Amino acid sequence: MANRKYIVGNWKMNGMREQLSDIKEIAEIAGQNNQVDVAICPPATLIAQAADNNPDFMIGAQDCHFAAKGAHTGCLSADMIREAGAIMTILGHSERRADQHETDAEIKAKAEAVHAAGLGAIICVGETEEERDAGQAVDIVCGQLEGSFPDKAEAAWLTIAYEPVWAIGTGRVPEASDVEEMHAAIRNKLGKLMGDGADAVRILYGGSMNGGNASELLAVPNVDGGLVGGASLTAEKFGPIIEAAAAA
Numbered sequence: 001m002a003n004r005k006y007i008v009g010n011w012k013m014n015g016m017r018e019q020l021s022d023i024k025e026i027a028e029i030a031g032q033n034n035q036v037d038v039a040i041c042p043p044a045t046l047i048a049q050a051a052d053n054n055p056d057f058m059i060g061a062q063d064c065h066f067a068a069k070g071a072h073t074g075c076l077s078a079d080m081i082r083e084a085g086a087i088m089t090i091l092g093h094s095e096r097r098a099d100q101h102e103t104d105a106e107i108k109a110k111a112e113a114v115h116a117a118g119l120g121a122i123i124c125v126g127e128t129e130e131e132r133d134a135g136q137a138v139d140i141v142c143g144q145l146e147g148s149f150p151d152k153a154e155a156a157w158l159t160i161a162y163e164p165v166w167a168i169g170t171g172r173v174p175e176a177s178d179v180e181e182m183h184a185a186i187r188n189k190l191g192k193l194m195g196d197g198a199d200a201v202r203i204l205y206g207g208s209m210n211g212g213n214a215s216e217l218l219a220v221p222n223v224d225g226g227l228v229g230g231a232s233l234t235a236e237k238f239g240p241i242i243e244a245a246a247a248a
């Protein structure tokens with residue numbers, strides 16, 4: 001049976017209080033398409049207000065620390081983001097793997113901390129253009145998945161997002177056949193890592209998804225939703241993606 005589609009907006013380092021109205025509009029569209037799970041991950045500064053303003057809508061975070069508390073200046077724990085109102089967090093986004101030098105082992109520890117706090121996790125994996133050109137994409141992505149895979153993983157709280165680094169923010173999207181190949185490889189790897197529960201783990205595609213290409217991407221086998229950056233910032237752009245998922 002096909003998994004329920006999951007459409008997640010990653011606002012990255014975008015959004016001031018003024019943009020809380022965009023979240024409200026997006027939450028309204030999500031409410032009208034309730035056969036799809038929809039979430040927005042705003043910057044941490046907006047989590048509490050976004051969650052308070054939209055009690056029936058899922059708000060997530062973009063990262064958290066693996067430690068429960070302590071001397072980690074500038075960081076937030078899983079309990080902190082949960083208390084602010086997040087119900088899940090993105091982990092291991094390629095921008096954090098590159099800018100903050102996050103390792104697979106750290107991402108695994110973060111996912112376990114997130115689960116212990118009662119939150120969901122979206123673990124991101126994806127190859128660079130050089131890796132794809134060298135024919136290594138599947139090996140790189142499956143290696144990232146294995147290295148960052150948390151103990152005691154269950155579909156109830158774990159989601160995987162495949163985001164080819166070269167497709168993020170570029171307007172370039174892989175061929176549907178390449179997305180199909182990668183998502184099948186991820187599904188297969190999940191089967192090896194966790195057995196029977198693997199089929200229910202949602203695998204999102206991310207990288208230049210928009211209202212024009214969402215239907216095609218969401219129709220690819222094993223694509224259970226999308227992780228959307230730029231096109232999630234307004235209801236005008238994000239709404240058509242939610243509607244495409246509802247029709248998929």
Ligand code: 13P
Nearest residue numbers: 010168169207208229230
């Ligand atoms: P874009 O949709 O802007 O390409 O970003 C994708 C992404 O990185 C979501 O996490």
